[in-house]
Amino acid sequence: MANANQLYYTELPKLELPTLNAHTAGLEHTDKVMQIDDGFLSSLGEEHYPGNLGNDFKLFGTPALLYRRFTAKLVSQLAQYAEKAPERASVLDGKNGVGKSAELLKVASVAASSGYLVIYAHSTTRWVDSSRPYALRSNSDQYMQLEIVSELLRGIGAMNSEVLSQIPLGKDLVVGKKTLTATKTLADLVDLGVRTPALAHNVFEALLAIASTQTNVPVLLAVDEVNTLWSTSNYRDHNDEILPASRLRLISSLLPFFEGKSTLAKGWVLGATSYSDTRFMPKNMRDTLNPAPKVPVANRELAKELKAEKLQNALPFSVLRVGTMSAMEARALMNFYHRANIIASPVTEALVAKRWIVGSGNPRQMFAGVTSFF
Amino acid sequence: MLHLLGVNLPDRKIVSVALTYFYGIGPQTARKICSQLSLHRECKLGELTESQLNQLSGVLSEMSIENDLKRKVAANVRHLREIGTYVGKRHAMGLPVHGQKTRNNATTAKKFNGSWLRQYSTARSAMFGELQSPVSKRL
Numbered sequence: 001m002a003n004a005n006q007l008y009y010t011e012l013p014k015l016e017l018p019t020l021n022a023h024t025a026g027l028e029h030t031d032k033v034m035q036i037d038d039g040f041l042s043s044l045g046e047e048h049y050p051g052n053l054g055n056d057f058k059l060f061g062t063p064a065l066l067y068r069r070f071t072a073k074l075v076s077q078l079a080q081y082a083e084k085a086p087e088r089a090s091v092l093d094g095k096n097g098v099g100k101s102a103e104l105l106k107v108a109s110v111a112a113s114s115g116y117l118v119i120y121a122h123s124t125t126r127w128v129d130s131s132r133p134y135a136l137r138s139n140s141d142q143y144m145q146l147e148i149v150s151e152l153l154r155g156i157g158a159m160n161s162e163v164l165s166q167i168p169l170g171k172d173l174v175v176g177k178k179t180l181t182a183t184k185t186l187a188d189l190v191d192l193g194v195r196t197p198a199l200a201h202n203v204f205e206a207l208l209a210i211a212s213t214q215t216n217v218p219v220l221l222a223v224d225e226v227n228t229l230w231s232t233s234n235y236r237d238h239n240d241e242i243l244p245a246s247r248l249r250l251i252s253s254l255l256p257f258f259e260g261k262s263t264l265a266k267g268w269v270l271g272a273t274s275y276s277d278t279r280f281m282p283k284n285m286r287d288t289l290n291p292a293p294k295v296p297v298a299n300r301e302l303a304k305e306l307k308a309e310k311l312q313n314a315l316p317f318s319v320l321r322v323g324t325m326s327a328m329e330a331r332a333l334m335n336f337y338h339r340a341n342i343i344a345s346p347v348t349e350a351l352v353a354k355r356w357i358v359g360s361g362n363p364r365q366m367f368a369g370v371t372s373f374f
Numbered sequence: 375m376l377h378l379l380g381v382n383l384p385d386r387k388i389v390s391v392a393l394t395y396f397y398g399i400g401p402q403t404a405r406k407i408c409s410q411l412s413l414h415r416e417c418k419l420g421e422l423t424e425s426q427l428n429q430l431s432g433v434l435s436e437m438s439i440e441n442d443l444k445r446k447v448a449a450n451v452r453h454l455r456e457i458g459t460y461v462g463k464r465h466a467m468g469l470p471v472h473g474q475k476t477r478n479n480a481t482t483a484k485k486f487n488g489s490w491l492r493q494y495s496t497a498r499s500a501m502f503g504e505l506q507s508p509v510s511k512r513l
Contacts, residue, residue, distance in 0.1 A: 130415035143412070236409035 012061030013341050020067065020106060021113035025075045029067050031328050033336040036063045040109045043158035045151075050122040050224050051101040051276065056367065060340045065102050066363075068329055070322060074107050074270075081268040082116075082218040089258045089269035091226055091315075093289050094322035097364025100272040101224050103322055107270065111220040116267065117163045117186075117211055119156055121254075124225045125277050128245050130234035142249045143235065149200035149250055153193040156207070164190055167216050175202045186210060205253050212257075212264045219267035221257055226271030229255050231280040245280075259316040271317070288315055324361030327352070333363065337370055376419055378427070379434055380441075385420035389430075392419045398439035407433055451490040466491055 018024050020034040041049070041063055049057060057063040077090075092100045101122075108120045126132060127148055134143045157164065164187035173180045173189070176199045180188060186207060193203030211219050223229070229251050235243040245251045256262035257269045273289065275281060325333065331352045337343045345351070359366035376383045376392075383392045390413075393404035408417070411429055422430070438446060455462035464471045468488040470480050 133414055133417065135412050234415060236405070238410055238412070240406045240409040 013339065015062055015064070015339055017062065017064050020065070020109055022110060025067070025072070025110045027072050030069055030072055031066070031332040033064050033066050033332065036065060036105065036109050037113060040112050040159065043155055044122060045155065050105055051274070052364070053102060053105065059342065059371070064336070065106055066329060066333055066336070067106070068099075068325070071103055071106050074103060074320075075110050078107060078111055078220070078268055082266060085264040085267050085269070087263065088260055089271060089317040090320050091258070091317045092270070092272040092322050093319050095362060096275045097362050098322050098324060099363050100322050101274065104222055104224050104270065104272040108220060108222045112159055115163060115217065117160050117167070117217050117219045118222065119211070119219065120159065120222045121152065122224050124223060124228045125274070125280055127248065127250060128228045128231060128233035128235070128280055134235055134248070136238065137249060142247055142252060143243065144201055144249050146197045146200050149204050150194060150197040153190050153200055153204060157187070157190040157194060161187070163217055167210065167214055169210060170214070173206060175199050175206060201249050204250070208253060212262060215265050217266070219264050221264065221267070221269045223254060223258070223271045225274040225280070226258065227273045227282065227285055228280040229258060230282050230285060234279075285315070289319065325356070325363055325366070326361070327356055330356040330361065330366065333366065343370055378431060379439075383419055385418070387419055388415070389413050389417050389419050389422070390415065396434070396439045398437070398443040448490040455491060
């Protein structure tokens with residue numbers, strides 16, 4: 001841009017930030033902005049960052065996120081579950097823009113660098129919004145999405161190239177017309193699924209079955225926008241009736257892990273809800289996750305009915321609430337924005353307090369407040 | 375452009391939108407056809423494989439669309455006229471059929487109603503020498 005005004009069109013500053021990995025993910029790095037590993041992000045594919053993070057990373061010039069106290073808590077839980085998986089899956093929940101997808105991305109990045117087998121699905125809305133091909137499975141009422149599963153397998157292969165080759169199949173495996181001997185590893189299985197999209201579903205289900213029972217390597221099964229697993233999709237069946245998401249084969253293979261019907265031997269099943277697209281947030285789940293304020297009911301019979309209704313709506317997973325940012329975290333964030341040239345003026349206590357209070361501690365709202373003139 | 379059953383369909387359009395280019399297929403019918411063939415919402419016409427196009431042609435050929443449908447509608451209106459119904463007379467006079475006011479407006483009815491009766495069939499005229507016009511003795 002030859003005629004560009006140099007005051008406005010400046011180059012993005014090159015920030016030197018520590019990379020978030022197993023060594024740097026500790027309490028000593030709390031309230032510091034760290035860069036997500038390039039290798040991990042490249043395995044997600046171009047422009048396939050979760051939620052709004054893609055636009056944020058473009059603005060920063062580097063894929064960087066704040067390492068919060070909550071992140072440190074999640075990382076310590078991840079290390080704890082490396083030996084024995086918990087009985088129930090965990091799901092991150094919180095208000096829109098509070099950082100659920102970002103926390104999941106950070107945990108997945110740390111797990112990948114720690115030698116976990118990471119199965120990370122960063123955008124499940126695309127699985128149910130009828131934007132990708134689907135086909136009825138023969139002799140079944142389930143629908144297949146070969147393109148999506150093939151893409152998922154490609155991402156898993158790219159993210160876990162070394163780890164997959166450490167896990168042997170353990171027994172001869174017949175996938176379609178292909179037979180993989182017991183000496184082959186999960187890397188060969190994933191490679192088969194990528195090369196033969198028609199077998200993608202069979203390969204993915206076999207991968208989940210083997211990964212969940214093996215004890216060589218801990219597994220992190222991370223699914224963003226996890227509420228879509230229980231929603232109604234935008235797909236329709238042959239009779240033009242709306243398909244529930246559970247009738248999609250890909251989703252039906254993941255649901256048991258979040259409902260406690262299938263468990264991992266080692267590792268963690270972690271999800272994150274999303275309120276960005278309310279089409280795929282089931283009403284009963286939204287009401288259970290965000291119950292109305294409790295009002296004492298004088299009528300005892302009515303109170304018993306309400307209690308019974310509450311037990312019926314109980315969720316099959318444990319909920320981890322992602323809270324708003326503390327003042328220290330807000331200050332760290334503002335300092336980073338100043339370094340990344342998003343805030344021109346120096347960061348003062350008054351500016352941090354203003355942004356923190358006006359944004360109610362919500363990172364998305366604080367960011368929007370800072371970039372409102374962009 | 376894809377030529378299907380006598381109609382030129384734009385390749386770049388979404389299938390459920392492109393199907394509405396057929397006379398007799400609206401958004402709902404188009405959606406039902408896509409559901410029947412397991413075509414997702416954002417599927418473009420140009421992305422369909424040959425087997426999917428054959429399936430689509432098969433489904434469309436079983437439906438009453440385009441000229442088949444036009445002939446049916448014309449026959450229905452002609453029948454109403456022939457048996458001397460009120461609706462038939464309104465079609466013949468080119469006035470509103472469904473009880474609308476004629477004191478003012480009714481321009482659409484005056485422009486289009488009766489067009490199903492004002493079709494000159496050369497085959498029939500040649501065979502029977504019959505003049506088919508609204509101003510016929512049968513009126």
